[in-house]
Amino acid sequence: MKALVGTVVDPEGFRKNSAVLIDGPTIRGVVPVERLGDYDVDETYGGTGYLILPGLVNAHTHVAMAKLRGLGEDLPTERWLKDVIWPAELEWTPEEIGRWALLGMAEALSNGSTTINDHYFFADEIAEAARKLGIRAFIGQTVMDLVDFPIARPEEGFRFFERWKGKDELVRPTLAPHATNTVSLELMKEIGEFARERNAIIHVHVSQSTGEVREVKRRYGLSPVEYLERAGVLGEDLVGVHGIYLSPGEVNLYAKSGATLVHCSLSMAKLEGRVAPVIELAERGTNIALGNDSPNPVGLMDPFEEMRFAAVLNKVWRRRTDVATAGEVFGWATLGGARALKLKAGLIKPGYLADLVLVNARKLQFLPGKDPYSQVVYSTRGSDVELVMVNGEIVYKNGTLVTLGKTLEELWEGFRPSER
Ligand SMILES: [Zn+2]
Numbered sequence: 001m002k003a004l005v006g007t008v009v010d011p012e013g014f015r016k017n018s019a020v021l022i023d024g025p026t027i028r029g030v031v032p033v034e035r036l037g038d039y040d041v042d043e044t045y046g047g048t049g050y051l052i053l054p055g056l057v058n059a060h061t062h063v064a065m066a067k068l069r070g071l072g073e074d075l076p077t078e079r080w081l082k083d084v085i086w087p088a089e090l091e092w093t094p095e096e097i098g099r100w101a102l103l104g105m106a107e108a109l110s111n112g113s114t115t116i117n118d119h120y121f122f123a124d125e126i127a128e129a130a131r132k133l134g135i136r137a138f139i140g141q142t143v144m145d146l147v148d149f150p151i152a153r154p155e156e157g158f159r160f161f162e163r164w165k166g167k168d169e170l171v172r173p174t175l176a177p178h179a180t181n182t183v184s185l186e187l188m189k190e191i192g193e194f195a196r197e198r199n200a201i202i203h204v205h206v207s208q209s210t211g212e213v214r215e216v217k218r219r220y221g222l223s224p225v226e227y228l229e230r231a232g233v234l235g236e237d238l239v240g241v242h243g244i245y246l247s248p249g250e251v252n253l254y255a256k257s258g259a260t261l262v263h264c265s266l267s268m269a270k271l272e273g274r275v276a277p278v279i280e281l282a283e284r285g286t287n288i289a290l291g292n293d294s295p296n297p298v299g300l301m302d303p304f305e306e307m308r309f310a311a312v313l314n315k316v317w318r319r320r321t322d323v324a325t326a327g328e329v330f331g332w333a334t335l336g337g338a339r340a341l342k343l344k345a346g347l348i349k350p351g352y353l354a355d356l357v358l359v360n361a362r363k364l365q366f367l368p369g370k371d372p373y374s375q376v377v378y379s380t381r382g383s384d385v386e387l388v389m390v391n392g393e394i395v396y397k398n399g400t401l402v403t404l405g406k407t408l409e410e411l412w413e414g415f416r417p418s419e420r
Pocket residue numbers: 060061062205241293
């Protein structure tokens with residue numbers, strides 16, 4: 001058995017001087033550290049001053065976009081997407097996607113994300129990269145039929161799903177229609193039927209720009225959430241992303257459906273200068289998860305940064321400081337993501353998946369350490385993560401991607417000077 005020692009922090013509370021026992025892919029229990037000797041433990045990590053967290057679930061990513069980092073800075077979404085990102089994406093080769101996806105994923109993993117939920121092109125290459133790294137990955141092949149985009153053909157989304165269904169314990173396929181304005185109602189209905197027959201998760205961008213809202217209205221006379229309802233996909237298997245322009249009526253409809261909303265506060269603040277109505281959704285019982293979105297526009301795949309921005313931006317947006325508390329935001333980043341993807345994870349309890357993060361909090365910014373939620377959300381950086389465990393296996397430790405067999409620096413060296 002393995003053991004992690006420190007202060008155990010999960011959305012239900014915290015326990016100081018504790019040890020988390022890990023047996024195979026799951027957590028066997030949490031015991032006071034002085035009782036560790038009663039168990040047959042052969043590997044122990046952490047100690048006084050460490051924090052043990054459930055793995056952070058990065059519930060919306062485009063990891064391969066690491067290659068596009070820094071392009072089209074400070075533009076509004078529609079121009080960023082149509083003038084900069086789409087033309088660059090049409091140049092992709094499968095080989096390049098594999099290389100850059102590995103880099104984006106390694107960045108997310110080493111900063112504490114044990115799970116990603118990715119939405120992109122050439123999804124087979126991304127899935128293979130995830131396997132090399134040992135990260136838990138939900139991956140969908142992006143599809144569109146209202147935009148002429150040869151690498152996003154609808155049939156490829158279904159084929160990718162069939163190829164990867166049941167193939168790997170950690171890498172699981174989803175269905176990934178691009179957005180409500182780039183996928184026709186007919187195709188969205190078809191995706192809904194396919195997903196229902198196979199118990200699949202549908203991962204889609206919703207209401208991320210005013211252009212999207214306008215186009216859906218013009219084409220169908222519907223709002224984006226009404227469109228999803230009409231297509232028969234608005235329900236517990238839907239992982240919707242952004243929701244920046246949801247009207248109060250859409251917030252109610254969305255909340256009633258049981259769908260998850262993934263909040264990517266930093267990416268949308270940068271592209272749209274706005275914050276989604278997640279506080280209103282959460283008040284009505286919607287499951288909220290967090291995502292870094294992608295290295296462009298965000299610049300950094302750090303789930304701690306995402307928590308910090310979610311906590312602060314919601315306060316500014318609502319002009320109230322009692323919303324998006326540290327404990328609540330930490331719950332979105334862990335349990336919220338696990339619920340969205342139907343994983344028994346997000347809590348540190350017996351029988352839960354041993355997807356865990358060990359933070360080295362033996363640093364000045366963690367003193368005096370009165371409130372562990374505050375330490376996690378306001379004082380931790382991804383670079384404070386010392387060890388990451390996925391499914392009970394150590395996949396990252398002290399700068400080394402253990403499963404891949406490379407250090408972060410060696411990975412960096414592997415990119416040609418012109419690419420760095
Ligand atoms: Zn996105």
